[in-house]
Amino acid sequence: MEGECRVAVVLPAGGCGERLGGCTPKQYCPVLGRPLISRTLEAFERVGWISDIVVVVAPESVDLMKNIIRRYGHKLVSLVEGGVTRHRSIFNGLRAFVEDHSLGPALKKPEVVIIHDAVRPFVDEETLLQVTSATRQYGAAGMVRPLVSTVIAPSSDGCLDHSLDRAKHRASEMPQAFLFDVLYKAYLQCSDYDLDFGTECLHLALAYSKTRAKLLEGPPDLWKVTYKRDLYAAESIIKDGISKHLCIITNIKEEAVQIGFRLHENLKSHIKVNKSFTGPVEFIEFLFHHLGNSQPKFLKQKSCKLIDLLQAAQAGASYQSVVVSQSGSEMQKLSKIRELAKEVQKSDLLLYGLLINFSKEESQLEDGARQASAIITALITDRNPALTGQVMVV
Incomplete structure (x- = not known):
């Protein structure tokens, strides 16, 4: 990147993958013989200006993740034990930059932190550069995509209550990026309800740090692996790319x-x-x-x-x-x-x-x-x- 800017990544990877089916969390499922999360880490490690990647994993998956790091030679990765929800896991990942954590000493605090999903392996450097550059200007930024389907709200009796104008709304995707102090301050102030039931980091930055994120139109391959059929689609995309x-x-x-x-x-x-x-x-x-x-x-x-x-x-x-x-x-x-x-x-x-x-x-x-x-x-x-x-x- 142009100018001196330390950029780090936090990858929450503690999900159990219930929608995928089976007993293996989706981030550890093989894609062309390699765990999905390793494919995602590889995408970030190809970007020369990223300094650290913090992977937040469930406590029972620490040894598995260590083996993946060792086997596939990932150099920038530090492990942190996750919390019981996504937001608590991300918060633990951020803490790794300001205090000692359960699996190692504190890392050097970055100016910008990128939040991404371990099960979105198709992020590229151009997308990361866009979201990082916008963050340095606005304090926060996130990728969005047009809605594919119209969003409707049912009433309590299961009938249609109202629908949203699809043209006026967007689907929030990853990656998202924040000035580190903006996001960390928001997590320090947010409620237990936010930590337990919230899903949107951009909302926390707005609610607690008064930072309006810049929304950027992302490429179509930012989707995440959610269902078993997505693994086959991921294999096809990776095979076609390489x-x-x-x-x-x-x-x-x-x-x-x-x-x-x-x-x-x-x-x-x-x-x-x-x-x-x-x-x-x-x-x-x-x-x-x-x-x-x-x-x-x-x-x-x-x-x-x-x-x-x-x-x-x-x-x-x-x-x-x-x-x-x-x-x-x-x-x-x-x-x-x-x-x-x-x-x-x-x-x-x-x-x-x-x-x-x-x-x-x-x-x-x-x-x-x-x-x-x-x-x-x-x-x-x-x-x-x-x-x-x-x-x-x-």
């Missing part, structure tokens, strides 16, 4: 560079190729010279190394990568990719092998690149975990 971005990494050998260039040309009509560059020798050599040892401890070390290298190349688990290497007679080692693929899949990384028969004859080289591009596009689009560790040949 299948459109690609990073191609090649080693320095001429044959690999040629294949990489042709893959780039063939793939860019279907996928946004964000990067195409010659990768570090350490990264390329790792893939083809460390597959012979299948001992569990060795595989775990190498899977961590692979993930670190991908992140260093600005790839990562939700950023598709194609690594091209002229591997010579490495077929035997490459065939052992299956065990490594099983290990890295625990970190939501799907690893496949594709051998492209290289030919110096131009038409055959181009034909091989086209076939390889078709296979790569299918793998990226489908993200089929059943195929991880398989070696395909063009």
